[in-house]
Amino acid sequence: MVAKVILETMQNAKKLVNIAEHISCDVELCSGRYVVDAKSMLGVLSLPGFKVGELHIHTDEETECNRILEQLLETGLLADTSDAAKKSLYDITTFGEILIDFTWQGMNVEGQTLFAQNPGGAPANVAVAAAKLGSHTAFIGKAGNDMHGNFLKSVLEKEKVENKGMLLDDAYFTTLAFVNVGEDGERSFSFARKPGADTRIEKEEIDIEILDRTQIFHVGSLSLTEQPARDTILYAIRRAKEKGSIISYDPNYRASLWKDEETAKTQMRSLIPYADIMKISDEETELLTGKGSPEEAAAVLFQKGIKIAVVTLGSKGAYLYCKEGGAHVSGFVSKAVDTNGAGDSFWGGFLYCISKSGKSPEQFTMEELKDYVRFGNAVASLCVEKKGAIPAMPELEKVKERMES
DSSP states (O other), X not given: OEEEEEOOSHHHHHHHHHHHHTOSSOEEEEETTEEEETTOHHHHXXXXXXXXXXXXXXXXXXXXXXXXXXXXXXXXXXXXXXXXXXXXXXXXXXXXXXXXXXXXXXXXXXXXXXXXXXXXXXXHHHHHHHHHHTOOEEEEXXXXXXXHHHHHHHHHHHTTEEEEEEEEESSSOOOEEEEEEOTTSOEEEEEEOTTOGGGGOOGGGSOHHHHTTEEEEEEOSGGGSSTTHHHHHHHHHHHHHHTTOEEEEOOOOOGGGSSOHHHHHXXXXXXXXXXXXXEEXXXXXXXXXXXXXXXXXXXXXXXXXXXXXXXXXXXXXXXXXXXXXXXXXXXXXXXXXXXXXXXXXXXXXXXXXXXXXXXXXXXXXXXXXXXXXXXXXXXXXXXXXXXXXXXXXXXXXXXHHXXXX
C-alpha cells in the first residue's frame, strides 16, 4: 500500500514514526529518490525534502490497510483525504494490451532480417514508465500462456509493476507486433493478432481488488477492436469511475487492427465521455475530434468534458488545454533512435506527476500542468534515445538531469 503523508513539522514526524512502529511489516518513507525506514526517527528527519512524502507499506491486506489509513487520517497526516486516495493501494493502474514488439535490427550476413524481442503494449508501457519514476503501479490484462506471455509477466515483476491482474490464457496466443523503425526513428507496424489473448479478457476475470483501489485508472483503445475485451474495458472504466478513480485515456490508432476507419472512429470516441484526462497524438486529432489542428482538437476534447487534454507533437513537445485555456510546451533536444514507446513514456511521466500531487483534475492550475507536461517531455526525450519501449524507460534521476540541462 502507498499513502501520501504530510510531514513539515517535528510533531508530524513523531506521529508518523509512532504509527509505523506498530505496523508488523516493513514501512518505507520515500521523498524523490530518497528512501528511509519510516520506523526510524533519525531516518525520517534525514530526508532533505521535509514536506510531503510517500509511505510504502509492504502489505495489501485490506483490514490492515484500512486500519493504517484511518490512523493517518485521524492524526492529520494523510495528504489526500478524498475517498479515492484513502482507498488507493495503487497510484496508477493500467488496463489493456500487453504484447511483444519485434523490432527490426538489421540484416545478418546471409541477408536475413533480424528482429529483437521487446516487451510492449501501450498500457503496459505506461505502467512501467510511471513505476520507473517511483509510482506504485499495477497492470490488468491478458496474454497467452506461452513463452511470450510468461516473459511479459516476468518483465512486469522485474519493473516492480503489480502483475497479479495479468492473466495467461491457454487457448489464445500472445499478440505479436513487428515494428519497423526508419532512419528518422519513426515506426510502422504489422500485427499477429487473430485473435490475440489480450482481446479475450472477460469482465469476470478483472481483479477488482486492484481496480477498486487505484487513484488513476488508465486505458488505451486497442481493447475496443474486438469482443469480449470491448465490453470488459467499458465495465472496468465505469466501475473505476464509480469508485472515485481519475480516468485517463490514451487512444492509439492502428489501422490494420480495425475493420475500417469509421468503426475505429466510432469506438475510439466512445470512451471520451468517461475520461477525466486524455492524450492524443497530432496524427489522431482528425480521427478523434474532427479537427486537424492540435489547438482546435484539444479545445473540442475540453468541450466534451475532458478536464485536461494533451496533444503530443513529437520532438516539438506538446499542446495542453485546461480550464485556463491552451498552451504549447516545448520538447527537449534529443537524438532519436527509436520512437517506440515515446508517447507512453511521456504519459507515464505526466500521470506520475498527477498522482503525486494528490489533486483532482479540475484543481490544477495551468502553470502546474505545464510543469507536468515539461516533465513528460523530458521522460520521452530520454526514452527515444534507446531502442525498445520498456527497456528504454528512464529513472527519475535521469529525468531530473535532463530537465536541468
